[in-house]
Amino acid sequence: MKQLLFIHSKAPHGSINAQEGLDAMLMGSAFAECTGLFIGDGILQLLDRQDTTGSGQKNFSKTFAVLGDYGVDNIYCSQSQLSARGLGLADLVIKVKPVSDAEIRQVLARADSILNF
Amino acid sequence: MKFAIAVYGAPFSHQAPLSALAFARAVLAEGHELLRIFFYHDGVYNGNANAAPPQDEPDIRGMWSEFALESGVEMIVCVASALRRGMLDETEADRYEKSSTTLDPAFTISGLGQLIDAGINADRLVTFGN
Numbered sequence: 001m002k003q004l005l006f007i008h009s010k011a012p013h014g015s016i017n018a019q020e021g022l023d024a025m026l027m028g029s030a031f032a033e034c035t036g037l038f039i040g041d042g043i044l045q046l047l048d049r050q051d052t053t054g055s056g057q058k059n060f061s062k063t064f065a066v067l068g069d070y071g072v073d074n075i076y077c078s079q080s081q082l083s084a085r086g087l088g089l090a091d092l093v094i095k096v097k098p099v100s101d102a103e104i105r106q107v108l109a110r111a112d113s114i115l116n117f
Numbered sequence: 118m119k120f121a122i123a124v125y126g127a128p129f130s131h132q133a134p135l136s137a138l139a140f141a142r143a144v145l146a147e148g149h150e151l152l153r154i155f156f157y158h159d160g161v162y163n164g165n166a167n168a169a170p171p172q173d174e175p176d177i178r179g180m181w182s183e184f185a186l187e188s189g190v191e192m193i194v195c196v197a198s199a200l201r202r203g204m205l206d207e208t209e210a211d212r213y214e215k216s217s218t219t220l221d222p223a224f225t226i227s228g229l230g231q232l233i234d235a236g237i238n239a240d241r242l243v244t245f246g247n
Contacts, residue, residue: 002236002237004233004236004237016158017158017247020157020158020197020198023197023229024157024229024232024233027228027229027230027232027233028233028236030230030233031230031233031234031237032233032236032237112236112237113236113237113239113242114242115123115232115236115242115244116244116247117247
């Protein structure tokens, strides 16, 4: 089975990239083995207890919880960039595997195709 | 080699569509296969049949349309992205009771599965804009 890697690197809500990246990953899970990698401000998509009422945007962060049901179990997050934002794994809405920069290179190398969001 | 292209950038705001089109032409000129061009996010505006740019600027929708006609490469716009942004073919305009169609007939409305399929079946999926 082909390995698709979805890289999420944009903050949620400021642009539609985050929401459509999640949609694409859910769709992809029906056809291929999908892996998610959250880097940079993309990590903020995973923040627990988001409240978007003030911004008028849809709070799609609850949807991350269904990734497991869709068979997307490999969700990685840059450890250094998580720490750089003053965050820890307990701040996130789902369980992710923290990875070092060297491990990120391995995740990239394992993918047959990479979709950037 | 089998290529597929994803376009996320809107015409006029972003260089992405023109770069994608140049790349698409180069792919075919070099004798490669081009499986599909998939328009996502603001990229769906590339299919706006009502765009009326000034005469001294590139008519990007027209260029795509001509490219599709010459090459036969399928150009797909994501249905969810397109509906949100009012890019409707006749079927969708009827379904949502809108007064006009806005999508150039060279473009086809389909699902996100077409992007995933491109990722699976192309040797290289190249993304423009984001």
